[in-house]
Amino acid sequence: xxxxxxxxxxxxxxxxxxxxxxxxxxxxxxxxxxxxxxxxxxxxxxxxxxxxxxxxxxxxxxxxxxxxxxxxxxxxxxxxxxxxxxxxxxxxxxxxxxxxxxxxxxxx
Amino acid sequence: xxxxxxxxxxxxxxxxxxxxxxxxxxxxxxxxxxxxxxxxxxxxxxxxxxxxxxxxxxxxxxxxxxxxxxxxxxxxxxxxxxxxxxxxxxxxxxxxxxxxxxxxxxxxxxxxxxxxxxxxxxxxxxxxxxxxxxxxxxxxxxxxxxxxxxxxxxxxxxxxxxxxxxxxxxxxxxxxxxxxxxxxxxxxxxxxxxxxxxxxxxxxxxxxxxxxxxxxxxxxxxxxxxxxxxxxxxxxxxxxxxxxxxxxxxxxxxxxxxxxxxxxxxxxxxxxxxxxxxxxxxxxxxxxxxxxxxxxxxxxxxxxxxxxxxxxxxxxxxxxxxxxxxxxxxxxxxxxxxxxxxxxxxxxxxxxxxxxxxxxxxxxxxxxxxxxxxxxxxxxxxxxxxxxxxxxxxxxxxxxxxxxxxxxxxxxxxxxxxxxxxxxxxxxxxxxxxxxxxxxxxxxxxxxxxxxxxxxxxxxxxxxxxxxxxxxxxxxxxxxxxxxxxxx
Numbered sequence: 001x002x003x004x005x006x007x008x009x010x011x012x013x014x015x016x017x018x019x020x021x022x023x024x025x026x027x028x029x030x031x032x033x034x035x036x037x038x039x040x041x042x043x044x045x046x047x048x049x050x051x052x053x054x055x056x057x058x059x060x061x062x063x064x065x066x067x068x069x070x071x072x073x074x075x076x077x078x079x080x081x082x083x084x085x086x087x088x089x090x091x092x093x094x095x096x097x098x099x100x101x102x103x104x105x106x107x108x
Numbered sequence: 109x110x111x112x113x114x115x116x117x118x119x120x121x122x123x124x125x126x127x128x129x130x131x132x133x134x135x136x137x138x139x140x141x142x143x144x145x146x147x148x149x150x151x152x153x154x155x156x157x158x159x160x161x162x163x164x165x166x167x168x169x170x171x172x173x174x175x176x177x178x179x180x181x182x183x184x185x186x187x188x189x190x191x192x193x194x195x196x197x198x199x200x201x202x203x204x205x206x207x208x209x210x211x212x213x214x215x216x217x218x219x220x221x222x223x224x225x226x227x228x229x230x231x232x233x234x235x236x237x238x239x240x241x242x243x244x245x246x247x248x249x250x251x252x253x254x255x256x257x258x259x260x261x262x263x264x265x266x267x268x269x270x271x272x273x274x275x276x277x278x279x280x281x282x283x284x285x286x287x288x289x290x291x292x293x294x295x296x297x298x299x300x301x302x303x304x305x306x307x308x309x310x311x312x313x314x315x316x317x318x319x320x321x322x323x324x325x326x327x328x329x330x331x332x333x334x335x336x337x338x339x340x341x342x343x344x345x346x347x348x349x350x351x352x353x354x355x356x357x358x359x360x361x362x363x364x365x366x367x368x369x370x371x372x373x374x375x376x377x378x379x380x381x382x383x384x385x386x387x388x389x390x391x392x393x394x395x396x397x398x399x400x401x402x403x404x405x406x407x408x409x410x411x412x413x414x415x416x417x418x419x420x421x422x423x424x425x426x427x428x429x430x431x432x433x434x435x436x437x438x439x440x441x442x443x444x445x446x447x448x449x450x451x452x453x454x455x456x457x458x459x460x461x462x463x464x465x466x467x468x469x470x471x472x473x474x475x476x477x478x479x480x481x482x483x484x485x486x487x488x489x490x491x492x493x494x495x496x497x498x499x500x501x502x503x504x505x506x507x508x509x510x511x512x513x514x515x516x517x518x519x520x521x522x523x524x525x526x527x528x529x530x531x532x533x534x535x536x537x538x539x540x541x542x543x544x545x546x547x548x549x550x551x552x553x554x555x556x557x558x559x560x561x562x563x564x565x566x567x568x569x570x571x572x573x574x575x576x577x578x579x580x581x582x583x584x585x586x587x588x589x590x591x592x593x594x595x596x
Contacts, residue, residue: 026220062228071222089215100212
């Protein structure tokens, strides 16, 4: 509670700047392709220049899926800024995704 | 009773009694569904199957969709299965696959992430078995019957393609006969087991039923089971009775007079019933045998539902029978219990555990009449029938006492409980009024595979045991050897 307001501000600023997004997919299935293209277009529009997308194929790297407890695919994990968020599905519902990633204020 | 089919490859579950019901085990390379309510033992059954496999050279993956892996390990350890050691040895892998309900859903998805994780573990330990515990929890995320179906189908195909033997558990709705929303799961699985946990007459009982088994016959009854200290134990009554040991040699009853009446004594591996009204001396007669057997160096397990161990020892002292040396020498084990304390299945498992560890030559049970208090007459029947059949299979003789209510009576009252077919010998004790005096009489009503006296004989209980004032007469068949001689 007795945090230095300066540090708090600085952290907030830093995290707002860059988004680390991890997308878990299965091979190149249609749903996975759709999820990736949905994510790319969303980032272009809302996070221009301040995002990184990591794509992980769970078939090739099951350990990574186990680490992040990814049972359902496609799945998007917002790694930073915290708090961590998990969005399941092919991300077609853009309003819900934006809301989950704290990029829109309204109720999805 | 049984539906016969073409034999298919099976994997023994090593669950006591279940393999008999399944005529060998679960279908190899196929999926078995175990459904049941909370506390019915689904997870225990899954763990038991997995651990038995791991120890028999078939590694397995346990996918826990509800409990934490650590909780699963603890539960297994309480049953004596050390999962952590098996994991270290590369024979078991646990996949903790729990959804937390915080995930946001946006668009279509499927369970390939889970399959990738499970698939990775299968490859790593070269698994032959997969257990998925609480599949219903995973399916909840879809929130749509059609999509649940699609995913189940995907899972089923995936499992089938790997040629693994799978056991999947799902919760049944409380009170429901079927898992209605998972009917498709029932349809998809090759073998469906339903576990039922219900309360009858204030006593919890568990029942297992095989709903279907593609390509195989199976026992179609409901089978009682208990969750013992080492997993699930089933009691298929229908199979009992097929493997009885033949009646053995004769052993002294501890009384010369009664031995004469029985043409030598009790037969080993037989079931002897002592009936009589209260106070006729049933427990004294049984204790006489216990004392004699222990003195011969044999081992006796006494199951008592009437009195405490101290009370039994004390009461017998007044009749001149000292059981203390036998107890000290650990040849006698007295297991006491209130019939009401637990269900008949739990009483049975308790007795079986004592039989397994103590390895008695003889078992006495005092008294049948108290067993009804385990819940119902049916419960008492189940308990006694299974106990006697198991004892006979192992060649252990048993002496049961039964208290009858009327002053006059034969073993007719017993037929109510309906298991006279497994009783080999019946000895009746009764009071008679003669010359304004109450005396006790003993009569051998039946003695399978042996000659026996057909006379009532007066006996007295003195402070140094049972005595016969008149020497008992030998059985009439002594004169007519062709009579009742020979086994049955």
